[in-house]
Amino acid sequence: MPPAIEATGLTKSYGDVRVLDALDLHVAPGTVFALLGPNGAGKTTTVRILATLTTPDAGHARVAGHDVVTARSRVRRAISLTGQFAAVDEAQTGTENLWTAARLSGLSRPAATRRAAELLERFGLTEAGDRLTKTYSGGMRRRLDLAAGLVRDPGATEVMFLDEPTTGLDPRSRQELWQVVRELSAGGTTVFLTTQYLEEADRLADRIAVLGAGRTLAEGTPAELKARYAGHRLDVVAHDSESYLRLRTRAEPGAGPGPEAHTLGIPTDGSAAHVRELLDALDPERRDIARFTLHTATLDDVFLTLTADKEPSHV
Template sequence: MSPPGQADRATGWAIEAHGLTKAYGGTRVLRGIDLRVRRGAVLALLGPNGAGKTTTVRILTTLTRPDGGRARVAGGDVVRDRAAVRGAISLTGQYAALDEEQTGEENLRMMARLRGLPARAARRRAHELLERFALTDAAGRRVGTYSGGMRRRLDIAAGLTTDPEVVFLDEPTTGLDPRSRRTMWETVGALAGAGTTVFLTTQYLEEADRLADTVAVLDRGRIIAEGSPAELKRKVAVERLDLTLASRAAYEAVDVLLGARAVHRAPAELVLGIPTDGSAGHARALLDELDPAGELIARFAVHGATLDDVFLELTHG
């Protein structure tokens, strides 16, 4: 067997999964997952709750054995080479796994020591990571006093004490405020910029749009679409026509007319979205079809399709 890392460098793939299946009792969670992620790329795995995202991550990080299929991460088989794979990856879950009674620096030094670094090297690595993640000023404070965003940054830093080849981030911005979320985006961008492969699960579609080279949409245990954000948007529509209805009754009437054609619904704002090619002629035809008397639609706007449109269209959400 080649040492971990050599196989993926030869093929260009940091992650390869073929036909992964998993069931819990009588519930089939994964129904044959195929995925490939290039070295140094960012893949975002999207899917509704219960689609199988966390199970996929657990298999790829060796925490759960698949019932069928195979997967290689950083050149190692996730079943046969568990120890080698674990030594080449980092996993950050939805909730920070930190000792709140220790300081930020103590947490990082502890993780570095657990990863096998000598005491002096662990201290040096902790200082490097604190500076990299803008936590130097808080290095001597107990983690229990950190904000949510600081904890998430420290949690990711703790997983980087040995420069992993592949970083798994399972919904890393869950529960963060918008400012902390943007800081996390910058952190993920910096990881990718340094050549680290990032496997990201998220429910924030803007996050996937901004960060990912490739997006895979998982629904009911199957990958139903995969491609760059731009490619997936083109599959749904080049543009979207958003209609703001004049009243609740008008909203309900047009909603019935649109049926499955609506790719965006915002009842509170009385807004419905429908795919369009972006031309004035097509927009005019849609308006005439849906509101021939000019009484139902208060205003409209055309904008580029988003991953929200892709997600709703593909998962029928």
């Protein structure tokens, strides 16, 4: 099957600041793809280009098989977009916001009424449905905005863009959104997600790209990225300063100071055999190591490793 999203050499500048620098992307249909990066790395600009809201200076992109520049109307019929900030009409009730969005997306009056009620229930807003949204809390507005992005029949949405969708949500609401994302993907919708929550990307994404200074620094599954850029680390804690110096002398290249005093961090593949081998080599007389901890890589480790020297440019 052709990719749901394909971008080649996307370049975008604002004045003298280059936001995207020949960015390439390839997203398979029916998957969840997460774009990570520090503030100013170009995540939102990427979403805006792919959603036809901004034109690239150079490069090409196709979404749902359509060119984002020459076939904008076709792209817009195939996508749904939820931006970083809640966009609700404060002069309308929650029900009216969803009903209006449903009508604008092409649903009939009865279908719009049913869809609004379904989404209010799904996002825990039924009791607040008849209240003006200017009385909603920030989290409630965000949930309503997310619901508005889902008013269309999921089968009509080939690609859904979610730009930091869970910002400001409480843990329960975040879990609810994660379930919605899983349901959309299971139904064949491609979900393109930007997020600042690395746990969110780890749980949801089939593939992840880490963006820095407008370029892809790395791409792969969460497991691949953790194995490639972070791996495992054995943290050994020495009894005292003299023990620590002896451990440093015996340690192989690549070892370095750990997260606390008298601690040495040693790269390892995480297997029991390798951990035993390292402990025996570091402390053959079993007198220098007080305790040890095996540190399993997280996406936080990957993110910090890849973006340590990248200066933000523009959102």
